Amino acid sequence: EAQVTQNPRYLITVTGKKLTVTCSQNMNHEYMSWYRQDPGLGLRQIYYSMNVEVTDKGDVPEGYKVSRKEKRNFPLILESPSPNQTSLYFCASSFKERTEAFFGQGTRLTVV
Amino acid sequence: AQSVTQLGSHVSVSEGALVLLRCNYSSSVPPYLFWYVQYPNQGLQLLLKYTSAATLVKGINGFEAEFKKSETSFHLTKPSAHMSDAAEYFCAVSVAGRRALTFGSGTRLQVQP
Numbered sequence: 001e002a003q004v005t006q007n008p009r010y011l012i013t014v015t016g017k018k019l020t021v022t023c024s025q026n027m028n029h030e031y032m033s034w035y036r037q038d039p040g041l042g043l044r045q046i047y048y049s050m051n052v053e054v055t056d057k058g059d060v061p062e063g064y065k066v067s068r069k070e071k072r073n074f075p076l077i078l079e080s081p082s083p084n085q086t087s088l089y090f091c092a093s094s095f096k097e098r099t100e101a102f103f104g105q106g107t108r109l110t111v112v
Numbered sequence: 113a114q115s116v117t118q119l120g121s122h123v124s125v126s127e128g129a130l131v132l133l134r135c136n137y138s139s140s141v142p143p144y145l146f147w148y149v150q151y152p153n154q155g156l157q158l159l160l161k162y163t164s165a166a167t168l169v170k171g172i173n174g175f176e177a178e179f180k181k182s183e184t185s186f187h188l189t190k191p192s193a194h195m196s197d198a199a200e201y202f203c204a205v206s207v208a209g210r211r212a213l214t215f216g217s218g219t220r221l222q223v224q225p
Contacts, residue, residue, distance in 0.1 A: 004155070033212070040121070042202060042215035043156075058212050090155055098144050098163075098206045101213060103155035 006104035021076045023091030031094045032074040036087040081111040114139040118216035131190040135203035144206040145186045151199045198223045
């Protein structure tokens, strides 16, 4: 089954404790992105990747890091989480630019 | 820069009634437009997309949308609402040269029995 898998689904952590949210897709897509969803703001792109070792900032990249060492994986790293990063995070992949994006189930992160 | 405005953060309809969810976009170049649906505790799923071919686009679950360039609109409609349509709906725009989808703030659809 074609899918984008994120882990964990739920995470509560404390300010400053580094964490990683994993994302994996099995569709051999080149494009992968991370979005955060906040009430009243829709989804905003954090980072995207056009292929292995090619990443770039989205609209809200501050406080986040990403890497793309393999085509299928695109982890999101929060080196020092802060409460304003409490949000619902989605990973998405697409075959190429401007084609349908496939979304993961989401990761609800709470930073206390 | 491109933007998306969804009028009405909450829309309530009766089962069997017409569903109309509004989306207006702003873009200086020809856009691709998408509607996504998000069911509770799930990711987003594509309903339909406009990519500069036919202006009336049909999607899944009986939804359709019409691209109107003169009105910069891409409203989502369904003739008869079903209880299972209750969800949050997002309109999004993609323009050439920009990697991100730009999303509207979403419209939560409630269907009353």
